[in-house]
Amino acid sequence: MNEFLSAHIGTVGAFVGILLGTSIVAYIMDGVSKRFIEKATKLIKGDPIHYHFLRHFLSGVIYVIGISWAISAVPSLKAIATSLLGAAGILAIAIGLASQNALSNIVSGIFIVIFKPFSINDRLRIRDNTLSGVVEDITLRHTVIRDFENRRIIIPNSVINQEIIINADFGDDKICTWFEIAVDTNTNIDLAKDILCEEALKHPLRVDNRKHEEIVNGKSEITVKVLRVNEYGIRLRAWIWAKDSADAFNISCDMYESVKKRFDEVGISIPQVPKLKVPGTEEL
Known part of the structure; x- marks a missing residue:
């Protein structure tokens, strides 16, 4: 056992180090981007929706790159991953079907950012006026609305993208x-x-x-x-x-x-x- 650990300690250390480094980089990037968004929004008095969405997107990219790098650093995991990818056609189809909802939310989030039916800090009423509040965040998967009782309403992007929305701040705020x-x-x-x-x-x-x-x-x-x-x-x-x-x-x-x-x-x-x-x- 000691001989195995001695022989592979460098590989295990690289794997753990890459995952730990990925988490640290993602955490730092999230904090820096958050402060940048706050300063940029106050300075140019612009719409922060693009920055918020980009912030979550960059975090996701960092984790994907880090995990992929960690797997490639371990020869045995790399070989297993390669064989699994080559022999997992049915599994890939099942995963693809299961991820349709997640992909739909990401695409809907991109459409929200591009066409901007609502933005951060907009006051919305949806679901036949049964839900209302202020848009607090737009992630890759969800739109977060803070209602007037300070509770958070979490709505998948694919759902809110199909809702009839009353936006009190769309266009002319008056x-x-x-x-x-x-x-x-x-x-x-x-x-x-x-x-x-x-x-x-x-x-x-x-x-x-x-x-x-x-x-x-x-x-x-x-x-x-x-x-x-x-x-x-x-x-x-x-x-x-x-x-x-x-x-x-x-x-x-x-x-x-x-x-x-x-x-x-x-x-x-x-x-x-x-x-x-x-x-x-x-x-x-």
Whole structure:
């Protein structure tokens, strides 16, 4: 046994050393590329999607080269590998069929990087709006989305590439948020509309989306209309533009609070939702 180890210690050492060196090089490369991506994104304010995908791709290439080199360094493993490759036609077909899913994810990831239906930090809604969050990473196999509860949604690239996606940051980031509220039927409509318009104009996150011609012609920055009038009250809607969906959400939240306070000051009431009557309980 000692004679065998003495005779092959150099080969075993080379094999282990190459694998260890491969892991170290991949780790260092991953850390360096990660820091480069952060600096490059801040400096040029560009899209980091290409860098993230390239980072994972380079790590994969390093491991493939390292493992192949380690096998070639051991003559016995090299001979076994050569014979297995020559006699494993059926196994190769089985592995090829089994790897179709992995290959599909890699190809889909490449398509995502090239055609960019979404990018890193984009806000997405998918699966009939049941899943939503911010794109955190795009690997060779998965797209990682961080939802608004700080949980990670891991979706295979081949799956998300076939989904219908609502991308709040695709193209123009500006978004028009609808602020709706109902008032009692005896409310002065003009007063209620004026309050909605005034509160919207006071919000610091609003964006004036009017064209120059519209400003010259005196078009109002905030549009407020009556959607419907029925036994449940008068429903009003204000159209308010924001820089992105995050600002639009904050505007809506602040508007509900400020408008309710203004309504309380002038005596405008919000209609109560009628309670449903359960049959057989009329006398209760």
